[in-house]
Amino acid sequence: MHIKRTTQLIEPYSEWIDLETATLKNPRTHNVRRASVMRGYYKDEQALNRLIEAHDDPVHYETFEPQLPQEYGHLIYGLSTLWPGRVGDEFFMTKGHYHTVVETGEIYLCLRGEGYMLMKTQDGQCRAEKMTRGGLVYVPPYWAHRSVNTGDGPLTTLFVYPADAGHNYGDITEEGFPKRIVLRNGEVVIE
Secondary structure, three states, X not given: OOOOOOOOOOOOOOOOEEOOOOEEOOOOEEEEEEHHHHOOOOOOHXXXXXXXXXXXXXXXXXXXXXXXXXOOOOEEEEEEEEOOOEEOOEEOEOOOEEOOOOOOOEEEEEEEOEEEEEEEOOOOOEEEXXXXXXXXXXXXXXXXXXXXXXXXXXXXXXXXXXXXXXXEOHHHHHHOOOOOEEEEOOEEEEO
């Protein structure tokens, strides 16, 4: 059975990314996630609360995106900047998500910084791909994913995914990830 999909016709346009600063020149949407929205994601909740209180709920990560139709045929793209830091011994990370349409993938191109793309499936598989400037990570369909910043500076990535993919954060809130990325004796460890 063929499902008829409608897709808005929009005008083509250009976007400017400053590759030196890894920023969009004119983002249309700027989303800010502060440390307080990361409650329940880190192992050491007390360390997160101390960080929030001591640093006035610091910015954890930000995304910069255009406003495009979230429908079949279009692509969503943008920049994500994950700031450096740790909660206890865990490196700063994004919440992580599955796509609502689980059969869709996503790409991430690292523009600056260093870290990992941590990925997992619902049946327990877990992978960590290193991210450094110029490296591209492909997140296949069915894989939840989160960025982890293991460097001293911001980790900025360009992301692209199908506009109708959606985001499912709820399953990550309930399931978590089977692995964490921590600092142990001066070394980055995936445990």
